[in-house]
Amino acid sequence: MDRTEILAADDSGVARAADLIRAGRLVAFPTETVYGLGGDATDDRAVAGIFAAKGRPQFNPLIVHVPDLAAAERVGVFDDRARNVALAFWPGPLTLVLPMRGDAGISPLVTAGLGSVAIRVPAHPLARALLRAVGRPVAAPSANPSGRVSPTRADHVIDGLEGRIAAVMDGGACAVGVESTILGLDGPPALLRPGGIPAEALEAALGHPLASGGDAARPSAPGQLASHYAPGAAVRLGAHGAETGEILIGFGPVKGDLSLSQSGDLVEAAAALFHILRQADLLAGPTGRIAFAPIPEQGLGRAINDRLRRAAAPR
Ligand code: TXA
Ligand code: MG
Numbered sequence: 001m002d003r004t005e006i007l008a009a010d011d012s013g014v015a016r017a018a019d020l021i022r023a024g025r026l027v028a029f030p031t032e033t034v035y036g037l038g039g040d041a042t043d044d045r046a047v048a049g050i051f052a053a054k055g056r057p058q059f060n061p062l063i064v065h066v067p068d069l070a071a072a073e074r075v076g077v078f079d080d081r082a083r084n085v086a087l088a089f090w091p092g093p094l095t096l097v098l099p100m101r102g103d104a105g106i107s108p109l110v111t112a113g114l115g116s117v118a119i120r121v122p123a124h125p126l127a128r129a130l131l132r133a134v135g136r137p138v139a140a141p142s143a144n145p146s147g148r149v150s151p152t153r154a155d156h157v158i159d160g161l162e163g164r165i166a167a168v169m170d171g172g173a174c175a176v177g178v179e180s181t182i183l184g185l186d187g188p189p190a191l192l193r194p195g196g197i198p199a200e201a202l203e204a205a206l207g208h209p210l211a212s213g214g215d216a217a218r219p220s221a222p223g224q225l226a227s228h229y230a231p232g233a234a235v236r237l238g239a240h241g242a243e244t245g246e247i248l249i250g251f252g253p254v255k256g257d258l259s260l261s262q263s264g265d266l267v268e269a270a271a272a273l274f275h276i277l278r279q280a281d282l283l284a285g286p287t288g289r290i291a292f293a294p295i296p297e298q299g300l301g302r303a304i305n306d307r308l309r310r311a312a313a314p315r
Contacts, residue, residue, distance in 0.1 A: 004158065005167035009126055013169050018133035020166045021046075026053055028143035028157045029130050030171030031122040033093045033179050033196050034150040034274070035157050036065065036140030037165060038130070047109040047139055053164045056146040061112040062139040063095050063120050063180070067131040072096075072119045075104045075137055081206075082185045088205050091123035093180040093196025110139045116186040126171045142179060143168070149229050149281075149311070152177050152274045159278075177271035178303040183210075194302040196270070228310035229274075231281035231290065235312035237305075239291035246291045247284045249276055254293035257283070266300040273304055277311065 007013035007027075017027045017038075024046045026039045037053065039046035041064050051058055066072050069086050076098035078086065086096065100106065100117040111117050122128065131138055142150040143157045143165075151157045154170035161168075181195035183202060191199050191210040203209055233247075242248035242256070250256030252264025258276050260269035280290045292308055295301045 002163070002166075004162050004165055006154065006158075007167050007169040009169060009171045014126065014129045014133055017130050017167060017169050021130075021134050021138060022136070024049075025166035026050060027130075027166055028151075028154075028161065028168040029127055029140075030124055030154070030169060030174060031065075031127045031140075032124045032174060032176045033122070034152055034174055034177070035143040035154065035168070036122075036127070036138075037143035037157075037161070038065070038134075038138045038140040040134070041107060041110050041137040041139035042105050044107045044109060047107045050139060050141065051109070053161060054141060054144070054146045056141065058109070059112050060146075061114060061118065062110045062141050063118040064106060064110060065120050065122060065127070065131055065138045065140050067128055068121060071131075071137070072121060075101060075106060076117055076119050077101055079185075081189075085183065085185070085202070085205060086121070089197055089202075090121040091128065092121075093123070093176050094202075095120040095180040095182045095193075095195075097182060097184040097186050097192060099186050104137075106137060107139075116184075118182065120180055124171065124174075126169060130169070147228055147230055149231060149274050149277050150179060152271075156274070156278065173271070173275070175271060177273055177275075178300065178307060181303070194306045196300070196303065198299045199302060200299065227313040227315040229277070229307050230311060230313075230315055231277055231284075232286040233281050233284035233288040233290045235308070236289065236291040237308055237312050238294045240293070242291055243289075246289045247280045249280055249290065249292045251293040251295055256293060260293075260295070260304075266296070266298075266304065269295065270300040270304055273307065
């Protein structure tokens with residue numbers, strides 16, 4: 001394939017990205033969580049190209065991105081409960097899994113043959129401008145080779161996918177830094193993936209605790225496999241100090257070679273997580289080891305710990 005174009009974060013960049021997607025090509029674009037690899041969700045060939053570019057297993061369905069609730073209601077079946085959650089948290093880092101409409105027009109590859117569909121309305125202004133300009137639902141997984149660390153900067157996308165996708169729109173660093181929270185509403189509400197909206201906020205909006213659906217052995221979000229976000233180096237969690245040869249990533253009082261947040265701020269830590277994981281991987285080298293300080297299991301800490309457990313999982 002040709003070189004991957006780098007598009008500026010302006011009107012001409014958005015117009016070029018939209019033209020490419022409408023022509024069936026793949027374009028990475030920034031969202032507030034991570035960079036997505038966008039393709040026309042109604043075009044079988046474009047969607048097949050997303051799986052091929054990432055090396056992603058076909059049983060792992062994609063999230064459909066739309067600019068607003070009205071467009072979302074043309075894809076998924078919303079009841080009052082779903083509409084209320086959407087009104088409270090969209091645009092933003094929340095994905096809803098809903099029954100798919102019969103007339104949604106989404107390629108069956110997007111949903112991996114499930115009767116449900118994952119829908120998200122991102123808040124990033126460039127993502128919203130792009131989705132409006134495309135005028136069709138856009139399927140977008142994180143823009144990284146399958147199983148590797150998600151990209152939060154345009155150069156992370158280039159590192160993993162250069163030459164395999166038509167373009168990347170450079171919108172700088174992503175503000176949230178971990179992927180969207182996935183809430184299953186195709187049955188009893190279930191937290192399918194912790195992410196950028198803390199589960200506590202969803203529970204407050206729903207008025208009851210959420211069942212957790214992210215069991216790695218029988219994943220209800222099929223992409224939630226145990227090993228993911230894998231750097232080259234081995235990863236150890238809950239470290240209060242470095243062992244010989246380890247790169248230590250600190251948090252709060254645990255000082256390290258690098259720190260997710262010296263002040264112990266979970267929002268700052270989530271935004272830094274994937275970039276620091278890449279930096280630590282470079283410092284450690286392929287046979288090296290990375291240790292992470294403990295992160296509290298609350299708020300965005302649940303999403304951070306979920307990603308770290310997958311980064312540390314046996315592969
Ligand atoms: O923040 C995000 O959500 C980013 C940005 C680009 O929007 N996207 C993202 O996509 O994280 P991806 O492909 O890396 O993760 C999508 C997750 C997978 O775990 C997949 O299994 C799950 O969504 N998923 C998609 N459709 C589903 C469905 N119908 N039922 C259950 N899980 C689903
Ligand atoms: Mg991903």
